Structure formats: C-alpha cells, structure tokens
Amino acid sequence: MSAAVQAQPNTRLLLSGNDAIARGVWEAGATIAAAYPGTPSTEILETLALYPDLYAEWSVNEKVALEVAIGGSMSGARSFCAMKHVGLNVASDALMTITVSGVVGGLVIAVADDVGMSSSQNEQDSRYWGRFAHLPILEPADSQEAYEMVKQAFDLSEACNTPVLLRLTTRVCHVKAVIGVGSRVARQPTGFTPDPRRWVMAPANAKGLLPAQIAREDKLRALAETSDLNRIEDGQDHRIGFVTSGPAYLHVRECFPNAPVLKLGFTYPLPVGLVNKFAATVGHLVVVEETEPLIENELRAAGMTKLHGKDLLPRLGELTPAVLMPAVHGLVGEPLPAGAVYPSSNPFPRPPTMCPACPHMGVYFSLSRLRKQVLISGDIGCYTLGAGQPWNALDTTISMGASMGIALGMDKARGEAGRDKAVVAVIGDSTFLHMGMQGLLDIVYNRGNVTAIILDNRTTGMTGGQHHPGTGKRLTGEEAPRIDFAKLVEALGVAPERIRTVDSYLLPVVYKTIKEEIAVPGPSVIITTRPCVLSEFFERQPAYRVIDESCTGCGNCLKVGCPAISVKRTEARTRSDGSTAELKYVTIDGAMCTGCRMCVESCGPKAIAPAQPVATA
Structure with a gap:
C-alpha cells in the first residue's frame, strides 16, 4: 500500500497531480470511481483503487465509465470518473444528457489534456466542453491545487446540481509536489429515488429541464465572479498584466515575477467582470492559455479590445518560459534581461520501438513480407509502432477502434481496380473491447472482405499494463471472468472456420495463416496469443x-x-x-x-x- 494511502491527516507528501487527485477524491467521500486508462490520466484510478471504502473499476471504455459514475450519482453517491482528452469524445453522448438532468451525489469528471501531444493523436482543448455542455470547469496549476480543487468540485457539483469538469494537463498529472493531506469525510449514498420526468430523458422530459440548465449557468457565472479560485495577484510593474490558468500560470510567475496576474482556477463560466476590473489596472493585458484562445475570444466578444493573446503566443504546445519570454518582452520593446535566456530542449532523438520479445513484432514481420499484397488499417496502442522501422507495416491510425471501420471503407471503395490488394485491420485486445467490437460486427453485417488481426497480449499495454475483461483480473487484482476472443468474434457473426488462433512467436505459422486468410473472400479473424513481456503473465526464457x-x-x-x-x-x-x-x-x-x-x-x-x-x- 502506498504512502499516500497510509498517510494520516496533516501529513505532507510528495505526490504527482494524479496521486493528489486520487487522495482528494477519497477524502471527499466518493464511493464510486470508474475510468478507462489513457495517458496522462491513468494513474488516478490505479492510485484510487488502493484506498478503502470505495469501489473502483476499469471500464471497457470512457462512455461506460461515465455512465457508471452517473448511476452512482443518481443513487446519491459521490462519484468520479477520469479519462484523457480523446476519451471525453467517447463519453460525450452521456455527458451532454446528464448536464441537462443534473446530479444527486456530486459528480466530478477529470479530463487530462495532452498539451504537446507526447502520447496522443491530437491536441484538443477540453475547456470547450464547458461551453458546449454548460458545465463548470476548474483548472488546477499543480498537485496541491489538484488535491484541493477536486474536493471543491464535489461541493460545487452538489450545490449547483451539475457535473463538474476538472481540466488537467500532462504537466499537472505527472509533475510531483509536496502537499498537505487531510482525512476522509464519510458520506453514505442516499439511494435512488425514481423520478421519470428527470431520469427518463425522452424529448418532452428533457425540454422541461432546459430552463433549469440555463438558470444554473447564470448562477455559476455569478459564483465565478466571487470564487476564491479566481484571484488577483498584484505586482510592481503594471505595464503588462496577465490573465492565465493551469500550468501556464506557473510559467508566467517564473518569467514575470513583478507583473500583476489574474490567476483563474474557476475558468468557466468566465468571470468577465473580474477581468474588466483587473484590466483597468494594467497597460497591456495578455491572455496566456494553452492551447486554444477560449478566454481571449470570450473577452473580445464581451467588448474588450486592448488585449493580446494568440497574436503573440502559439496555439500549440506548452507555453514554457522559452516561449513566453521573447514573445512578451517584445510587447514593451525591451530586450530579454540578462541571465533570462531559456534554451529550448532538443534532446537527441531516439526512435520509438517495441520491447524485446514483444509479440506484436511477429505479426508485423509477417505483414512486412506481404507488404505489396495488403492495405493495413491500424489502431491505437503499442502496435501503432508497426508503422515505423523496420516493419513499415501500417497505412492508417486514426482513433480507438477505427481500424475496423476504416478497413471496411477501404474494402468498399477499392472497386475492381483495387482487388489486387487484400485489406487487413490490426487491433489490440483492450482496444477491440473498447470500441472494436462494433466495427467487426459492421464488417460481418455488410459482408466486408477484411481480415482482422486481434493482437491479444493480455493487457492494456500502451498505458502501462492495466487489466481489462480479456486478462482475467480486475483493477484491484482479484480474479474475474476472462473473455474468450474466439467465442466473442463467433458471436459477432464470423464463421468458425474463419477464426484462427496463432502463436505470434512462430513466424512461419503467422505468415502462412495471414496469407491463407487474405486469399479467401469474406470476413476473417486471426487472434494472437502471446502475453506482453511486461505483464505478469509473461514467462522469460533463457537468452x-x-x-x-x-x-x-x-x-x-x-x-x-x-x-x-x-x-x-x-x-x-x-x-x-x-x-x-x-x-x-x-x-x-x-x-x-x-x-x-x-x-x-x-x-x-x-x-x-x-x-x-x-x-x-
């Protein structure tokens, strides 16, 4: 058990933002927690699962995780779910409805944006969900604020009958700081109270709830204006004042210690009145926000014209001192102060590769030998590395589970001129359970000529080896039913004779099996059976x-x-x-x-x- 779990109240601990959030969720009295692993948010649930008096699970995807949390909230339990930014896209269907019906027990959703795209296929700004779904957003700048804000988020959720979005970034999630911790506040779920007009979201019922949603947003806007999460920090040099939030605040403070700063922690609804008050005290107002100009655009829409933002600063990547210093000093026509040069970090490049004995290598070695005969639709996971050297054996990678649908689209679009190449879809076991099953069902239903390869390495490898329904264990390590992939794909309609199971270490067998399956029209599935070398199921052999x-x-x-x-x-x-x-x-x-x-x-x-x-x- 970790030190954070064992720590007594009034203890100071060195915690990452993810660990601090887990501690805050537990102290807030939450009893339901669900997530799907995704960097940089993964460790929140891994840590939270160590705490007592709380149910925590890995869900099969982010939508299910949010629905589990919603069910807990409906039953009067404080509930929590976590995901990375692209995961909230998956969960958005449930999100957009629960913001209309509201909550009973506090409902907090932690979403971690990967600013700089260190491990993601896009760089999206989750603050947009506040505007889109009409829900409040809190943005911590470091571990201490993450710990404090998640507890405040539960209080705000219950006070305003709304889910609350806790927007994180990689720098908050993974950077450690010394924080003080408290004790758990015990809260018993009140139980579910049937109310069809609220919980059965038929159009007539939903229409009746929309006025309350609009009134709630007005209440939240007033709260943001007076919240202690938004504070003005005065400075000696009033030529430039900064409006900022999240980790960008720390960079601003490092670079411009004498400048006034409006530090926003409650960032949506935006406290426009507070910004106007602050702007009147400075010569230039600079909005420092990663990555999109949301605050800047709202201020311009509110009539503010004397401000700067993305005219000085980039819309991608972190706003580190190396970016901030030259951009802002030019605003007042000053050279960089002596000793304040922040060189960019350009480490020697190391191409990503798979681990020794990774079972994916056997499949990609075989596919590379068949490269002129196949189009290969890939997916999100360790096996995305198959696009690189020495295999060069992937043509596409778009989103979780997309390999199936894209492969079917390739099949249907190629016509007679493209029949010289077979279509192969490659997907991992966790990704297949997350969002690939529906795609395979679509291939079968629409008679696609696609060979799907399920790389069953018995773990969620890319995010650190988490369990899922195909591993036979739950988040907390106890035994669980293990999905039989062969039976599952047969239930989805694949003919039994077109389902092949192979040992990915036996290269001639893998090659022969793929070649045989792509030669026969119709949907087929090849399942590999070697575990990830970093998993508990792998058995090392002599070198x-x-x-x-x-x-x-x-x-x-x-x-x-x-x-x-x-x-x-x-x-x-x-x-x-x-x-x-x-x-x-x-x-x-x-x-x-x-x-x-x-x-x-x-x-x-x-x-x-x-x-x-x-x-x-």
Missing part, C-alpha cells in the same frame, strides 16, 4: 546468442525489429553480377533477450543458439 562463425551477415533477424539485436560491424561485398551488398553482422544483448526465439525463426543459416548450452541427461 540467445549469435554464433559468429556461422553468421552470414544477411540481416534477416534485424527485420524482426527486436532492440536486443544490434549490428556490430558491416561489410561491403561484391556480388557475382557486379553489384554491392552490405552485410550486417549482429550481436544479441543477453541482458535484454527474453528467449522468445523469433530471431531463431528468422535465421536461415541457423547462426543463433541458446546463450548457455542446454544440459543433457
């Missing part, structure tokens, strides 16, 4: 080595893509036809090698053998 005198330098083992294999020397050799071939003699790092044998399967000269001789009787 392998290269027999130097047998190695021909063909480099075929390098095409598997295992990072444990590296080139130790190259040699140019002239062929009989006069052309030049580059021979690559390799070595295997015994500390990295896990004994998967994929390199052995790829080696024609049989130059790879166990690192330690096998004992004989």
